[in-house]
Amino acid sequence: MTPTADSPAARRVLAAVGVALSALPANARIAVAFSGGVDSSVLLDAAVRVAGASRCVALHVHHGLSAHADEWLAHCKAFAQEHGVEFAAQRVDVARDGGISVEAAARDARYRALDAMCAARAVHTLWLAQHADDQAETVLLQLLRGAGLAGLAAMAPEYLPAGAAAVRVRPLLHLLRAQLEQYASARNLRWIDDESNADTRYARNALRHEVTPALAVHFPGFRDALARTAAHAASAQRLLDDLARIDLDAVVRDEGRALSHDALLTLDDNRALNLLRYWMRTLGFIAASTARLTDALRQLREVSEANEGHSLRIDHAGQALRSYRGLVYWEAGDSGEPADETALTERAVSELVWQGEAIWRLPQWRGTFVFVAVDANLHGDMDADPDAGPDPDASGNADTVQDGPDTLPVSVLRRAVLSARSRIGGERMRTGAAQSSPSRTLKNLFQERGIPAWKRDVPLLYVGDDLLFAPLLGLNRAALPEQVNAAEPRVRIIWRDDLLIA
The missing domain is CATH 3.40.50.620 (HUPs)
Structure with a gap:
């Protein structure tokens, strides 16, 4: 040059x-x-x-x-x-x-x-x-x-x-x-x-x-003048963002995916609207108009415990604002649809002919199925990594893997092709060990356990056409054989989000 x-x-x-x-x-x-x-x-x-x-x-x-x-x-x-x-x-x-x-x-x-x-x-x-x-x-x-x-x-x-x-x-x-x-x-x-x-x-x-x-x-x-206006606005916005971060720390729940309904409404309208704008930016949403956010805040103030917020009708860019069990969150879809009746997004079915694999990665769901071998004699965790510590069970709690009601014979996994599928609504499973226990919809089970909607977008594990396992809920007892060989090797199925898998 x-x-x-x-x-x-x-x-x-x-x-x-x-x-x-x-x-x-x-x-x-x-x-x-x-x-x-x-x-x-x-x-x-x-x-x-x-x-x-x-x-x-x-x-x-x-x-x-x-x-x-x-x-x-x-x-x-x-x-x-x-x-x-x-x-x-x-x-x-x-x-x-x-x-x-x-x-x-x-x-x-x-x-x-x-x-x-x-x-x-x-x-x-x-x-x-x-x-x-x-x-x-x-x-x-x-x-x-x-x-x-x-x-x-x-x-x-x-x-x-x-x-x-x-x-x-x-x-x-x-x-x-x-x-x-x-x-x-x-x-x-x-x-x-x-x-x-x-x-x-x-x-x-x-x-x-x-x-x-x-x-x-x-x-x-005029160009220089407008550039100075932009710089002044950016400086003032940084101060508003600092305030929003302080408020968000006080009301945020579940790693930023939800807000405490009651804590949000303790803020005056200006601070609450500033917080909602900032929160939506952290979630990667496009900005909403002041009119839409003001209406959202009005409806949130009117929500009562009786209807649990399901009457909210705030839609924005393919998302619907929901209020459930004291939490405010965004859910993919339209507010005219029932809350969380189907999977958030459609995904292709993934299949596996199981031949003893310890893990089955599913990148489209950002997670992995882990098949943990159980030693019937030691009743202990036989995970390949002895230093990994206890594994979370289907409900997300740390526990030692033992031969018992949460395990299944390996023959079940070999019975037919395994497939991971999105929820489509209406799926049922039986969690009770007794054959007389009724089957219930996944929606009811999720609600009973207080699992928020954004955590329900998980793959369902099928063996053939039978639902076998639902993350956060566990095994479907109806898919297990009535009589089993006590000496047959057993495994426990765990779902791990990508953030939890080594």
Whole structure:
């Protein structure tokens, strides 16, 4: 690179990228979100010039929303190859329901795909190409929508979303679109022009083409002013988040998945609403409107012990707010549906021909079935790891595995193919040892044991067509033989969440 050959705009671009690079560990790889537009083309080109091609990977998301999407994919791949940069792409399906706009759904799908591609390559830094004009447009949009401080804070220069694999960094956030275009022209870069960017039916495009040009004439420094507004809002929001964390510590239950109903309602409306917004962000939900949250809080204050909150009707982005046994939580689905009657998501059935395996991992359920051998003579835990300590039983309690009512003959596991299936509603099992004991629905058993809804999304273990074992509930006695050989080896089935399996 010869600095004297670059224009002032190009030097500013390279300097901004250099500042972002200096904050990273030596030789850390950088993923660039690469749409093929002028902004991301400039960012990728500058990243290669400053960091070197070997440290960069270009990630492209194919939304399929444009008839030209395949052409854009081919262009991006060729651009990356010309620069000697590793290239990866992922196709996504953009949901068009759930009350979310296509733009918002596409943005969510894009970031999930980018994060997945970063995780697959062990890349922990994702560079995004938004610039000062994008920031100004975002602040204006949020102002016009009546957004709160979190919305006015707009785009952060650097942030790590909850559960994300990579820190998202915006090296160009303080540069103007015109400066990026000057860089691109000077470097003779080729880029894509998305036809949808000219459609002023979209609010952002209307601002870009019809509003901000007029602002630039009468208020030349409006971009800097709006950037300062965003910074002030971000500072104030951090203080509100600090307060929300204090309140959350006082009311949170079950590792953040639920709130104490009574403790939440001891807060005044402003603090309770601030807490609900913060809690939803920690769960990865998109922001809800003030009107919706205010209605949610009103209904929570009206909930009585008599109906246990099942009359709540607050829906948001595919989730329903529930109140049950003194806890407030979100459950996938619609509030018009009965609470927790089916599995939260549909999953393919997994099958296993059991041949003595000690574990059966089920990544789609984020857990593992463990088959623990029982020594009938020692009546002790024969787990392969003698230092692992006692295993949790079906109810989650630590206990020593013994030959008894919680164990079953190995012949049962070999009787037919084992399958792990999602709940579909209406399943029944018998937990009593006596044959005369009645069978009961899983819903009733879960409720009787006070197991919250979000813990009920567990795989049911079948042998053939017979339900054999339900995590948190135990064995289905109706699936066990009436007469068994006392000398036959026995096992105990345990379900372990991924966080509990070594």
